[in-house]
Amino acid sequence: MIVKDDIGLYCPAGNFYVDPLKPCENALITHAHADHARPGMTNYICTHATKDIMKLRIGHELNISSVDYGQEITLGNATVSFHSAGHILGSAQIKINVNENITVITGDYKVHTDNTCDAFQHIECNTFISEATFANPKYVWTNFGDEIERIYNWYLGNKNNGVNSVLCAYSLGKSQRIINALNKQYPVDIYAHDNIRNINKIYQNYGISNLQTIRINENKDMTSGIIVIPPGARKSKFLKNIGPYKTGFCSGWAINKLDEYDEGFKISDHADWHELISAITKSKAKEVILIHGSGNVLKKYLNTKGIQISDFTRSNTKESTMQLSMFNE
Numbered sequence: 001m002i003v004k005d006d007i008g009l010y011c012p013a014g015n016f017y018v019d020p021l022k023p024c025e026n027a028l029i030t031h032a033h034a035d036h037a038r039p040g041m042t043n044y045i046c047t048h049a050t051k052d053i054m055k056l057r058i059g060h061e062l063n064i065s066s067v068d069y070g071q072e073i074t075l076g077n078a079t080v081s082f083h084s085a086g087h088i089l090g091s092a093q094i095k096i097n098v099n100e101n102i103t104v105i106t107g108d109y110k111v112h113t114d115n116t117c118d119a120f121q122h123i124e125c126n127t128f129i130s131e132a133t134f135a136n137p138k139y140v141w142t143n144f145g146d147e148i149e150r151i152y153n154w155y156l157g158n159k160n161n162g163v164n165s166v167l168c169a170y171s172l173g174k175s176q177r178i179i180n181a182l183n184k185q186y187p188v189d190i191y192a193h194d195n196i197r198n199i200n201k202i203y204q205n206y207g208i209s210n211l212q213t214i215r216i217n218e219n220k221d222m223t224s225g226i227i228v229i230p231p232g233a234r235k236s237k238f239l240k241n242i243g244p245y246k247t248g249f250c251s252g253w254a255i256n257k258l259d260e261y262d263e264g265f266k267i268s269d270h271a272d273w274h275e276l277i278s279a280i281t282k283s284k285a286k287e288v289i290l291i292h293g294s295g296n297v298l299k300k301y302l303n304t305k306g307i308q309i310s311d312f313t314r315s316n317t318k319e320s321t322m323q324l325s326m327f328n329e
């Protein structure tokens with residue numbers, strides 16, 4: 001029902017691609033991260049929040065139709081609906097029903113709780129096309145609240161030494177989750193990069209609270225707060241003017257040693273090893289296809305459980321490039 005070509009995952013029955021890599025006529029978009037939502041498509045369909053974020057990040061001229069979670073639409077011979085993926089605001093798994101044969105394409109997802117987006121929805125299906133970004137038993141997340149407490153204590157230590165705390169987190173999703181948790185639990189000012197503050201406004205439009213931040217001002221002493229910036233901004237000029245600083249990186253990749261940062265915080269918006277297995281198992285799918293990342297270890301594990309696996313992760317080198325681009329976002 002779904003085939004993969006050089007544009008991406010294609011559904012012939014509905015004549016659409018999901019998260020296409022190259023320009024095409026009809027694009028269904030799982031979420032607004034840049035490695036899934038690209039410019040150049042004739043028509044887009046996604047959730048309302050994803051539409052708002054794409055218009056901000058890519059351009060207001062995009063031709064986008066948006067839908068509610070669970071709303072069924074007919075495209076050719078396919079019935080399609082979007083269901084929460086728990087990854088970031090607006091993120092969706094796409095359920096495709098062709099003659100009662102159901103495929104779910106997860107996009108990026110996580111199963112553990114996130115106060116800044118809807119919870120992951122388990123959907124039973126025949127074919128489950130799952131991301132596999134962290135598909136290795138070494139990737140098991142620690143408690144989110146514990147990591148937030150570690151961030152706060154790291155900041156207190158820096159502040160006592162007169163050092164700025166520069167926290168690097170992806171501007172869409174990760175930053176909002178961290179800012180929301182810090183504001184809710186700790187008495188600390190949050191300074192944030194404009195890219196983050198612009199996304200915050202969209203989150204606030206969807207009722208997400210505790211996202212108040214202060215605009216970064218390099219002429220001001222900011223050691224009494226936490227400065228949140230996207231990882232790509234850590235080479236920015238303004239950092240040269242703020243005095244001494246330490247950097248922290250919030251990512252699932254922080255399980256590995258990070259050479260470019262002073263500290264790592266293991267906070268991910270992707271499923272860890274256990275979450276991948278639980279989502280795949282609960283889908284009751286007879287066929288599982290892995291995309292994004294390296295699926296080898298998970299493939300072997302699922303084979304021992306009698307689940308049939310197709311692995312798209314190594315068949316297309318663009319996928320690994322995509323993963324890298326996300327890392328550098």
Ligand SMILES: [Zn+2]
Pocket residue numbers: 031033036087108
């Ligand atoms: Zn994503």
